[in-house]
Structure formats: structure tokens, C-alpha cells
Amino acid sequence: xxxxxxxxxxxxxxxxxxxxxxxxxxxxxxxxxxxxxxxxxxxxxxxxxxxxxxxxxxxxxxxxxxxxxxxxxxxxxxxxxxxxxxxxxxxxxxxxxxxxxxxxxxxxxxxxxxxxxxxxxxxxxxxxxxxxxxxxxxxxxxxxxxxxxxxxxxxxxxxxxxxxxxxxxxxxxxxxxxxxxxxxxxxxxxxxxxxxxxxxxxxxxxxxxxxxxxxxxxxxxxxxxxxxxxxxxxxxxxxxxxxxxxxxxxxxxxxxxxxxxxxxxxxxxxxxxxxxxxxxxxxxxxxxxxxxxxxxxxxxxxxxxxxxxxxxxxxxxxxxxxxxxxxxxxxxxxxxxxxxxxxxxxxxxxxxxxxxxxxxxxxxxxxxxxxxxxxxxxxxxxxxxxxxxxxxxxxxxxxxxxxxxxxxxxxxxxxxxxxxxxxxxxxxxxxxxxxxxxxxxxxxxxxxxxxxxx
Amino acid sequence: xxxxxxxxxxxxxxxxxxxxxxxxxxxxxxxxxxxxxxxxxxxxxxxxxxxxxxxxxxxxxxxxxxxxxxxxxxxxxxxxxxxxxxxxxxxxxxxxxxxxxxxxxxxxxxxxxxxxxxxxxxxxxxxxxxxxxxxxxxxxxxxxxxxxxxxxxxxxxxxxxxxxxxxxxxxxxxxxxxxxxxxxxxxxxxxxxxxxxxxxxxxxxxxxxxxxxxxxxxxxxxxxxxxxxxxxxxxxxxxxxxxxxxxxxxxxxxxxxxxxxxxxxxxxxxxxxxxxxxxxxxxxxxxxxxxxxxxxxxxxxxxxxxxxxxxxxxxxxxxxxxxxxxxxxxxxxxxxxxxxxxxxxxxxxxxxxxxxxxxxxxxxxxxxxxxxxxxxxxxxxxxxxxxxxxxxxxxxxxxxxxxxxxxxxxxxxxxxxxxxxxxxxxxxxxxxxxxxxxxxxxxxxxxxxxxxxx
Ligand SMILES: Cc1cc2nc3c(=O)[nH]c(=O)nc-3n(C[C@H](O)[C@H](O)[C@H](O)COP(=O)(O)O)c2cc1C
Ligand SMILES: Cc1cc2nc3c(=O)[nH]c(=O)nc-3n(C[C@H](O)[C@H](O)[C@H](O)COP(=O)(O)O)c2cc1C
Numbered sequence: 032x033x034x035x036x037x038x039x040x041x042x043x044x045x046x047x048x049x050x051x052x053x054x055x056x057x058x059x060x061x062x063x064x065x066x067x068x069x070x071x072x073x074x075x076x077x078x079x080x081x082x083x084x085x086x087x088x089x090x091x092x093x094x095x096x097x098x099x100x101x102x103x104x105x106x107x108x109x110x111x112x113x114x115x116x117x118x119x120x121x122x123x124x125x126x127x128x129x130x131x132x133x134x135x136x137x138x139x140x141x142x143x144x145x146x147x148x149x150x151x152x153x154x155x156x157x158x159x160x161x162x163x164x165x166x167x168x169x170x171x172x173x174x175x176x177x178x179x180x181x182x183x184x185x186x187x188x189x190x191x192x193x194x195x196x197x198x199x200x201x202x203x204x205x206x207x208x209x210x211x212x213x214x215x216x217x218x219x220x221x222x223x224x225x226x227x228x229x230x231x232x233x234x235x236x237x238x239x240x241x242x243x244x245x246x247x248x249x250x251x252x253x254x255x256x257x258x259x260x261x262x263x264x265x266x267x268x269x270x271x272x273x274x275x276x277x278x279x280x281x282x283x284x285x286x287x288x289x290x291x292x293x294x295x296x297x298x299x300x301x302x303x304x305x306x307x308x309x310x311x312x313x314x315x316x317x318x319x320x321x322x323x324x325x326x327x328x329x330x331x332x333x334x335x336x337x338x339x340x341x342x343x344x345x346x347x348x349x350x351x352x353x354x355x356x357x358x359x360x361x362x363x364x365x366x367x368x369x370x371x372x373x374x375x376x377x378x379x380x381x382x383x384x385x386x387x388x389x390x391x392x393x394x395x396x397x398x399x400x401x402x403x404x405x406x407x408x409x410x411x412x413x414x415x416x417x418x419x420x421x422x423x424x425x426x427x428x429x430x431x432x433x434x435x436x437x438x439x440x441x442x443x444x445x446x447x448x449x450x451x452x453x454x455x456x457x458x459x460x461x462x463x464x465x466x467x468x469x470x471x472x473x474x475x476x477x478x479x480x481x482x483x484x485x
Numbered sequence: 486x487x488x489x490x491x492x493x494x495x496x497x498x499x500x501x502x503x504x505x506x507x508x509x510x511x512x513x514x515x516x517x518x519x520x521x522x523x524x525x526x527x528x529x530x531x532x533x534x535x536x537x538x539x540x541x542x543x544x545x546x547x548x549x550x551x552x553x554x555x556x557x558x559x560x561x562x563x564x565x566x567x568x569x570x571x572x573x574x575x576x577x578x579x580x581x582x583x584x585x586x587x588x589x590x591x592x593x594x595x596x597x598x599x600x601x602x603x604x605x606x607x608x609x610x611x612x613x614x615x616x617x618x619x620x621x622x623x624x625x626x627x628x629x630x631x632x633x634x635x636x637x638x639x640x641x642x643x644x645x646x647x648x649x650x651x652x653x654x655x656x657x658x659x660x661x662x663x664x665x666x667x668x669x670x671x672x673x674x675x676x677x678x679x680x681x682x683x684x685x686x687x688x689x690x691x692x693x694x695x696x697x698x699x700x701x702x703x704x705x706x707x708x709x710x711x712x713x714x715x716x717x718x719x720x721x722x723x724x725x726x727x728x729x730x731x732x733x734x735x736x737x738x739x740x741x742x743x744x745x746x747x748x749x750x751x752x753x754x755x756x757x758x759x760x761x762x763x764x765x766x767x768x769x770x771x772x773x774x775x776x777x778x779x780x781x782x783x784x785x786x787x788x789x790x791x792x793x794x795x796x797x798x799x800x801x802x803x804x805x806x807x808x809x810x811x812x813x814x815x816x817x818x819x820x821x822x823x824x825x826x827x828x829x830x831x832x833x834x835x836x837x838x839x840x841x842x843x844x845x846x847x848x849x850x851x852x853x854x855x856x857x858x859x860x861x862x863x864x865x866x867x868x869x870x871x872x873x874x875x876x877x878x879x880x881x882x883x884x885x886x887x888x889x890x891x892x893x894x895x896x897x898x899x900x901x902x903x904x905x906x907x908x909x910x911x912x913x914x915x916x917x918x919x920x921x922x923x924x925x926x927x928x929x930x931x932x933x934x935x936x937x938x939x
Contacts, residue, residue, distance in 0.1 A: 056667075058664070058669065061664075065660075065664065065669065069604050071574070071605050095594060095597070097689075098692065100672070101670040102668055102670055103667070104669050105669055107655075107691070107692045107693040108692060108693065109605060109693070110594075110597050110598045112566075112598075113567060113570040113598055113601040113602060113605065114570070114601065114605070116568070116570040117570045117573060120574040120575060121574060135591070135593075135594070136594065137589070137591075137626055139549055140564075140589070143549070144567055150523050150525075150563055151563060151571050167688070170688040171593040171687050171688055171689065172593065208519035208520065210512070210513045210514075210519065213510075213513060213781070213783045214556055215555060215556060215557060217556070218555060221551070221555045232627045232628075233625050233626075234624040235625065236551055237561070238548070238549070238552065238561045238562060239561040239564075
């Protein structure tokens, strides 16, 4: 097995944590703990199950605002860097990816917290970089409405310049800890960064030595034009919602091309679409679970959220009719542009009523739901992986923990059997799991270049 | 013992964590791990030793800037909320107090992270509220120099108004988790706060249910006039550096008077001075350890830091002469006002040379060092406690972990024997350890008042 592991391209699997599951009605099932979103133990259990199955990482979504309607489903979350620090203690190998906003954080504070998680976890931290859509979040930070979409991505770009330089402000070999001489670090290898930009002015250095991975793995999750350009510059892994194989293939090719155009190695940027597996021993059993979940959706709340994403008045959406023809187009949306387009295209392609659309979105919020037996799920994953649609997947069980347990018990062994997924961790850091190189320290490179005779 | 525990006023003990110890040269001892400041395991060990001795809490200092000189001693820290989340998993009863700045954080983000630690730890979180002295920190956040001292405290006051209202934005009973009806939380018990102030504009609600303690224990550590006024308004515990019994008594009386004047119960605000115990089996052995540590201080670096605190040029300080007579006074200092005054008064009172002053500061940065046998240390603690100088202590071992182990093994049993310190935890939250009431939800109180007929 070990040799097969080494020769064959292997896929990557993340667990997208989401309290009782990604189906919005999952908390109403008899088996679900409706307080799981606030429970350390519930998260520890999921983390341990995923690690035992050799998943690459855990992933936590986030936004600095009360997302959705607290009446409708579990709302509010433990802040991800804090939660992942706790889970770092409860696990030993699995990666830990936290979402955090470039629009509503200061680079110094966020760069430091992420580096802290990397230190505590021995090099397992990742950062899902988001610009945060929506006016409601902006109103928690002194603004009346969100900055323009373009401007958020410009800030994100400068944020990354600052953060990477802060992470590089200590050379990897700065700390010498020479007790005899009384010298702890070499001062000239701890450098200020003196950043002066449009959004930020940051002197540095960071108040933390360079971390095991150099810096956290950089992940990105926005699929608009600006989002994809940003990803091509900075991302090492990309999460994306692609409902069909064709869209996934197009997205995959588009990203790899943009990465190459940016002068980077396309193999060093992994594309990881989401998949919501609904698994049954038989197809009929899987369908029944799906139907049971959809019956538990309360459509009156779901309509409000759909209307917000589409930028229309909720009164204009009628449950048993298709979407109105005259929706605002992507250019008019300052929030999550790509999510809006995905939803509209899906509804039109499959001629869905609002009620049917809500059922699909309730399952995975735009991600691909796949309902079937373990072999069918494994076949679909393999098909995407081997046909230019994915380097791996963000696994989004409809129900947790049972959907994860079904996946790790029944699907993972098939993928391992086929040589598509690791049976043991080969490395200890998240980048090692992903097969990506550790980033060099660019301030060190600069310092060496400056020392060369001109 | 249990009955004695209940009838007698008992003291409170925190462990002030500080990598290899509070003496600045401690990292140079053969026993010290010079990488302890970055090590999860080193922090876990200290946390477990303190918990086994029934300490009230762990305390982490912090500033969003590289503090001090990285050449001179271990510099840079794991961010406290992240580190304490990890330690929450490694312990089960001890309190977890993180320092965080009101000047360089956004209230929404910080309130949420602290509430997150309170959730994860089952109600053990505390916040040491600081305004952060120094221009260097300001320069990591877009400023050229620090805001004025007065203005920093005005921002701190508004920050606390916002944070406490965010923590109260969910009623304790907001979550009903009614699966049958499909209602997770009662919408009218999750309220926006719509804060509009001089420094902040925050809509809320927080994206997190109210935490086990309602909100983290509020701790404060600045001793200037503004600092004491702020403490009288908000603090439930106060950390302070008081080098003599008389100063400690004056400070204690002053604080309790201010708290009463602010309309609060003085028993609900604990005064906790720092103490650096240097413990030996005999007095001579303790003195020898002290002397060994002082020999390891490199005075050329210490002078630079002393000069910065005093607001003078380092060239004006001569190692074997007293401090210059014409130092800038407290009013001229925009940084840490009270620390500067403490140092100057100490040097004048004891007629210290700069070298001697550096020795004293190297031990505890202005905190009281006590060198002696376990009985002498216990006697001194008891004397302070019973003579209006302290409700407990922030224990700051000169060397870690050995100084903590000496304290828990040899001093704590004496204090327990005398009925001055608990032998078991009686409660499970940090406020229960401190004997303080859980804060009521002020937005609930308001809501009830509004419902009453006028
Ligand atoms: C798997 C996945 C996870 C995401 N997680 C978050 C998240 O946690 N927080 C967030 O603000 N946006 C998240 N996004 C991105 C938003 O959906 C949205 O695309 C983004 O905020 C705006 O980017 P865009 O306009 O470039 O699409 C995620 C996207 C994907 C595909
Ligand atoms: C035990 C103790 C711990 C402290 N910890 C911090 C700290 O971690 N970060 C910080 O900025 N200030 C800390 N301070 C406060 C500063 O020393 C300084 O007093 C404060 O920043 C300015 O307040 P002041 O001018 O009111 O004295 C601490 C003080 C004491 C007594």
C-alpha cells in the first residue's frame, strides 16, 4: 500500500465542520445535539473521527456577524482561531483551517493569531481568506454599509502583503538561545517591515518567531472574477461550490490557467469543491434520508435568506413558482457575487420552483449534494478527481456526526483500496499533507540579495 | 478542613505565566528551556501544576508589539486567547485570564473571542483589560504615535460599554432548541445593541449565545489616576505592582473607596498585588539563587529599557550612579504612568544606583520580590492579606517551572494548613473561585422594565 501511495496522485479530503450538519434542518433530527455548535466535546469527536480516517484537515467557516436567523437553526459560532487552538490539543496530525476576514481584522492581530495556531499545533494551521459579504457585518465595525466588492479585494491583497511580511519578519534561524553569551535571538534577523500602503501602515516585526510552516497554508473561497484573480496570486488551496461536473471542470481549468499566468506552479494550488454526501446502504435508503431532511425545512425563513442573496424583496419570491425573470445581475451585487450567479443558473437550468430551489440550497447552500451508496459516492469522487474537476474535496456531511461516520467507515476504505487516498499520514504539517512546499522567507532572500556585490 | 474553608476569608492565588520565569535572566539557567515561550507542552505543565495546587487562575500578559529586546531574553508570545483555549482543554477547573488591548482591537472581535474561551472552558475565562502603552504598538496599527493616555482610557470605557452589551445581547434563556416546532432560539431574546458612540458604532447582536459566566471576569492592571477610575467602574479584580506593605495598603484602601464611590460593592473587587517569591530551604539558599540570577543580567540592555520607561536618553543613565535628579514627571509620560512613578520612588527611597535598580527590576519589573524560606513566604502573604494590603496575589516565580513547583509544594500546604487557602475547588467557574456573583443580563433587565406599565 505504501508504495502505491507514493506513485499515484492522491486526493485530499477536508472535513467542513458545521455543528449538526450542512443540511439546514439537520438539528431537528432526533439524533442531533442542538447545542453542538457551542460544545467542545462535539467538535472534539468530529475532529478525532476525521483524523482517524486520515483527513487532510478540518475547516471552519466564519463571519463576524450573526449569520442567518437564530430562530431557524443553531446560530453563532465559537471564533475559529480559538476553537482550532483547542482542537490542536485534542488531535495530533490533522490540519486546522480557520476562516477569517481581511475586511474586519487588523493584519498584525490576525497574522499573529494564525501564527500562534501554527506554533501550538506543530505546523497544522491554515487560513481561509475571505473578504466578508454583506452590510450587516460592516455595521459591527463602524460602517453603514459594506465597502465595494472591488475595494474589499484590494484591501485583501494589501492585507496579504502585510501578513506575509510579518510572518517573514523573523528568520527561521533568528533564535540562537545562547545561554553562555546571553544572546537569545540575533537582532539583525528580526526585522521591521515598515509597510506603508493604501489601507495599512504597519511597522512590525511580528511579536512571534517564524512558525513551523513558515506561515499558515493560504486558502481562498470566493469565486467571482476578483476572487479568482486574488486566488491566483495568493492561494495554495481553493474551496469552491460547483453544482455540476462541467462547471467544476471549467472552474478547475480556469484557476490552473490563472495561476500559471501569475507565474506560479499550477500544481501548487489545489482545487477542492464541496460535496454533500448523503449515504445509505441502498440508494433508496439514501433518498429517504434526503427526503426526511427536506421535509424539515421551514420554507418561510429560507425564502428570506434566498431573497437577500439575490438582492430582491422577499415578497417577490413565490414558493411554487420559478424565480422572477428580472433579477439584479452579478454586477449589481456587492455581497457574494459568485454565490448569487450559481443559484440563479441552477434554478434556470433545472427549471426549479422557489420551493425546490430552497430544498437544494437547504442541503448544501449551493454545493453539490450526492445521494447514494458508498460505492456510488466513491465513484463520483474518483470521476471528478480523474477528469480535471478536483484535486480533492471539502466533505460537507448533511448530518453530523452520523454522516461523517458513514463516510469514514464506508467511503474512505474504498478510496484507500483504490489507492486514491492515504492510509497513513506521511508528514506532520498541513502543507506536507497537501504535498505543497514550505514557503521560503522572502525577507531572508532580500537580505541575501542585498549582501551580494552589485 | 471544608468547614474552616467556608467560614474564614480566603486568599486568591493566580499564576502569572512567563516562559522561563519573571526574572529576566531566568532563561540562562542550566535548567531552563529557552524555547518555553513557544511550547504548548511547557505551558501545559505549568497549568497542570497550578491546577493541582488549586490556584484560582492562570494569567497571561500581552501587548500587540515585540516587547523588549529579542537579543536579551525570549521575546514574542503566543496570542493569549488562542493559548488559553488550548490550555482550557488541558485543564478542567482553573481560571484562564488573557490580557488584551482596548486600543488596538475591535470590540466585536475581542468580545467574541473572550466569550468563545468562556464557552470552551465551561466558564473559566477572564480578561485583563489594558490600554497598551507605547508608540511602538501604535505603529503596528496605522498610527504614528500612541493616542493620549486620557483618550486611551476614554476609548477603554466605551469599549467596555459595547462589549458588555454584546455579551448581554443574547438572553441566557434565548436558546430553546424546540425540534418539534422548528424553533432554535427565541428571536426577541436575541437583540441588536445599536451602539453609537465617539469611538465605536456597533449594531450587534453578538454571533454567540451568552456564555456560562455571562461574560468573562473583568480584570484591570493600570494604576494611574485614570486607570484607578476605570477600575472602579469596571474591574472585578485588579492586578498591581506594589513594592512595599505601606504602598500596598494605601492602594488597597484607595481602590475600595473608589469602588464604593462608584456605587459598587467593594467586596466584589479583589486587589491582587504581584509577588516574586524566591524560595530556598534556608534563607541563605534563597539569597544565593537571587544573587545567581542577578549576576546573569546583562546591564547594557537593561539600561535601554529603563531609559525608555523613564522617558530619558539612555546616555544619561550611569550604571554606578543614582538616577539623574531632573527626570520627566508622570504628567509628561503618555505611556505607563504608574510604572514610571513606582520606579523613580523606589530608587530614591532606597538610594539605589542604576545598577542596583536594574537588579531589582530584572527580578520582577517593579513587583515585590520576596526572598526566603517557605514559612517566611507564607508569613509575608498572610501578613499582607490580614492587614488590608491584598485579597490575594499574582504569583510571579522568578524561575519556571521550578519556582512554581517550590511554591506549590512548600508554601501552598502551609497556607492551606492555616485555613487561608482552599484545599478543593468549591465551584467550577472563575467567578465562583473568586467568590464573585455572576453578572445579570442588563438588556434583560431593561426589557423587563420596558414591559412594566408606566
Ligand atoms: C466552501 C466555501 C466556504 C466559504 N466560507 C466562507 C466563510 O466562512 N465566510 C465568508 O465570508 N465567505 C465564505 N465563502 C465565500 C463566500 O461564499 C463568498 O463567495 C465571498 O464572501 C465573496 O466572494 P466572491 O464575491 O468573490 O464570490 C466560502 C465559499 C466557499 C466555496
Ligand atoms: C500585574 C500587571 C500586569 C500587567 N500586564 C500588562 C500587560 O500584559 N499588557 C499591558 O499593556 N499592560 C500591562 N500592565 C499595565 C501596564 O503596566 C501599565 O500600567 C498600563 O499599560 C498603563 O496604565 P497606567 O498608565 O494606568 O498605569 C500590567 C500591570 C500589572 C500591575
